[in-house]
Amino acid sequence: ENFYLEYNVCNSSSNLSPSCKLRRQFHLNGMHKAGDVILGGLFEVHYTSVFPDDTLCVSFDPPGFRHAMTMAFTIDEINKNSNLLPNVTLGYSLYDNCATLGIGFSAALSLASGQEEQFLLQENCLGTPPVMGIVGDPFSTFSIATSNVLGLFKLPIVSLVSLSYCVLFNDRQRFPSFFRTIPSDAFQVRAMIQILKHFDWTWVGLLVSDDDYGLHAARSFQFDLAQSGGGCLAYSEILPWGNDPNEYKRIVDVMTKSTARVIIVFAHQMQMTQLMKEVVRQNVTGLQWIASEAWTLVEGLHTTAFMPYLAGTLGIAIRCGKIPGLREFLLRIHPDQHHMILNAFQMRQFWEFTFQCRFAPPPAGWVESGGALCTGQENLVNVETDYLDASELRPEYNIYKAVYALAYALNDMLLCIPGKGPFRGQSCATLQRLDPWQLMYYLEKVNFTTPNGDQVSFDENGEALPIYDVMNWLQLPDGRTKVQNVGEVKKSVSKGEQLTIDEDKIFWNFELQEPPRSVCSESCPPGTRMARKRGQPICCFDCIPCSEGKVSNATDSLECTSCPEDFWSSPQRDHCVPKKTEFLSYHEPLGICLTTASLLGTFVCAVVLGIFTYHRSTPIVRANNSELSFLLLVSLKLCFLCSLLFIGHPKLWTCQLRHAAFGISFVLCVSCILVKTMVVLAVFKASKPGGGASLKWFGAMQQRGTIMVLTSIQAAICTAWLVSASPAPYKNTQYHNDKIVYECVVGSTVGFAVLLGYIGLLATLSFLLAFLARNLPDNFNEAKLITFSMLIFCAVWVAFVPAYVNSPGKYADAVEVFAILASSFGLLVALFGPKCYIILLRPERNTKKAIMGRGTIVYLKFILLSILEYKYSKYTMDHVLVAY
DSSP states (O other), X not given: OTTOOOBOOOOTTSSXXXXXXXXXXXXXXXXXXXXXXXXXXXXXXXEEEETTTOOEEEEEOHHHHHXXXXXXXXXXXXXXXXXXXXXXXXXXXXXXXXXXHHHHHHHHHHHHHOSSGGGOOOTTSOSOOSOSEEEOOSSHHHHHHHHHHHGGGTOOEXXXXXXXXXXXXXXXXXXXXXXXXXXXXXXXXXXXXXXXXXXXXXXXXXXXXXXXXXXXXXXXXXXXXXXXXXXXXXXXXEEOSSOOHHHHHHHHHHHHHSOOOEEEEEOOHHHHHHHHHHHHHHTXXXXXXXXXTTTTTOGGGOOTTTHHHHTTOEEEEXXXXXXXXXXXXXXXXXXXXXXXXXXXXXXXXXXXXXXXXXXXXXXTTTTXXXXXXOOSOOOGGGOOOGGGOOSOOSHHHHHHHHHHHHHHHHHHHHTOOTTSOSSGGGOOOOSSSOOHXXXXXXXXXXXXXXXXXOEEEBOTTSBBXXXXXXXXXXXXXXXXXXXXXXXXXXXXXXXXXXXXXXXXXXXXXXXXXXXXXXOSSOOOOTTEEEEEOTTSOTTOEEEEEOOTTEEOOSTTXXXXXXXOTTEEEOTTSSSEEEOEEEOOOXXXXXXXXXXXXXXXXXXXXXXXXXXXXXXXXXXXXXXXXXXXXXXXXXXHHHHHHXXXXXXXXXXXXXXXXXXXXXXXXXXXXXXXXHHHHHHHHHHHHHTSTTOGGGGGGGSHHHHHHHHHHHXXXXXXXXXXXXXXXXXXXXXXXXXXXXXXXXXXXXXXXXXXXXXXXXXXXXXXXXXXXXXXXXXXXXXXXXXXXXXXXXXXXXXXXXHHHHHHHTOOTHHHHXXXXXXXXXXXXHHHHHHHHHHHHHHHHOGGGSSHHHHHHTOHHHHHHHHHHHHHHXXXXXXXXXHHHHHO
16 A cells, blocks of 8 residues: 555546546655656665655665766756757656665656656646656666556666566566666676687686575576587586685685686675685685676775785676766755755755765754764865766766667657657657657667767667676785776677677786686697597597598587598698599609610610611521511510500590500510411421422411401400490599599400400410420421410410409509510510521521521521512422422
8 A cells, every 4th residue: 555556537427527636645755857858767875764664764875876966967968969859858856765675666656657746647637647767776676566567557667777687577578668778697697608708718617696696697607608619617606695614615625626717706795705715715826707797896805815816807897988077067066956956855965975064953962973064165076985986987877878768769759750650540749648658669769879889779678789898807016906997798789799808908817927728628629529528518528530531620629521532631630632643653663664664665676677677688587487577576566655555644545545555466466476376387387298288378468368357356356345335544542542543444344354365365376386386397496486485475464364453553554564565575585586696696697508507497498488478489399399
């Protein structure tokens, strides 16, 4: 009943005229100023009320009085601003809540309904309400009580509440008209996490007070820290109320044993004092303290005993702003200024508190005890008091922003153009008929910038864009403590939450004068990944090197990523590098050796061909079928040259040509040897009675035709192979993980096998025929040389098959090139070495007489081969028979 107010509204059945009257009045301390629109305010000018009546407020509170005067100054400044609310004068009605819920609630109802008759509505119950908005209350409990009731009438309340558990004000269904300019502690928690991230502090301790403020902060901090992934809690402890030495000793023991060097404290001065006493007793140093807004600016902790431990503390504080002209306004305050303040009771109390005097009549015994009387002539300039200190305006700055927010909303509302308004029928609000909910509509959309450059607007929960100052405790040489501003944490519409810190200004209470390291495990460098330790928080981990082929290029990587197909991990495993390429190159020693051998073989073939051409008329050349010898030398030269196709970067044309050239060249070579072997056998067969008829099958044309047919078969095999499954270049990554082996895949294993098999067939046939002719009577039997050459050839290619199959990459090509060169050199040396020896070193044996002297068989061979070549017609079959 004491806090409820009723209207006797428009009772048409009454004989009295319709009217709105107050049922009762509250007797409250207040300051008022008339205006076209009235704004209300609730402040703590006193912090004690006398029971049981609770109507007498005692214990004057200077900061609360300055808060009230800041609102009065702000309204006075707005009234002087011709660009804001022109032709509209703002007034105020400010009440003292005496730090008591009952008085604060009564004051809020009085602001909503009107305390005096001049604030009543018109007789038809219409008109402007007593106040259009309320600034305050600074207590969360009071704000909950008043907002629950005043929210029903959509009366805007711009509060200074910042306690963490007041996130319940975000419930717009329950508190639709509640706004606040001071950030909630939910943002304070996020601001602290931003500081932790900035300095890479991932292993921290948390201490909270045993009340709603601390417990809610603990829950919020743990949740946000886990969501952000910015760190882990080494421990979380609750600081008890009152003096509990054993509990504080246990908590400090936990702090001492922990490896966390950073401690965050959400507590009040009383808990911090008890905690620091135990810290000093145990001499716990080397800690970095982070203070919540509740004790960042508490001077009671700046003692000579505590500061050696608390120096360097980083803390969060309400935004400090400059309000030009406020100090001058405060200096003009005087108890006799009745034109500005209707109720000067608080003014007189302020004056008595400041000058420690009493106005007449003084209390009994005041003068006798030596107390001074106030004259009203005292000068505020000559008094040192925090009341006049305008350097640290924190709550005042938020009051300043709250009043301006209401003023800008009212200004926007009055600028509405009829017919384009936001209300029913596109109407606008007017001063004559103005409802608080209409002002609340514009307050939700207000957006302006203060002279300090801070943007003010409200989100969907009624919270202004939050901003905090980051403070640092610095101990001066004279022993005093300076709490300096080193940065800010703020949220903007465009950039989100931002932390700005001037690290050069920060004082660190450590020997190296630099931020401490506070981590459970040192960061994992690039090239490693984090592996969480079993049973420990995620900040405690081991660093595991990335496996081959995987990299991590960032610090504290959770996983190593695989490199792309053509890349491999660097030795440090911190980035991917192109894989090394491997093929039989002209620039490596193996490639150089094989190339040199190939060119040497080609050169030797050319030299032998030149020797045979120069000595083509000599008996030794004529006796060995010079045409086949020349063709054999040309095919050997092609064999040597085709090996070069196996060296160098594989390309499509080299892959297709290498095996075809190799196959055709060797078939040409072996075909020549086979035909030579067959001719030798035919000659000796013709030397027997009745065997002359076989020579007609081995004339020059038949020899050429046989070679052409045998070579054409190989060409057909190669053509079919290339058409059906052509060899192609291939990037092989199976042999080596860190290398790309460029090779030519044969395309068709069957085609390759048929190619080699055909060469092997001809070589085997040549070997067998030569083996049969090895014992023919002759000191210079060429069949022996052919047998030996084909034995080398077959041995090389039989050994080639397993070596080729088991050789990876470029070594397979090297094996094939070696087989080509070895077999080619074997044929070249075995077939032409002895002949060149006779031609060059033993010319006396390269004569007709020497050949005849060596036996008729050789001479017979000479004659027969000459006949077969049709070059020496003077020899007839009779000569043959005679020689035989």
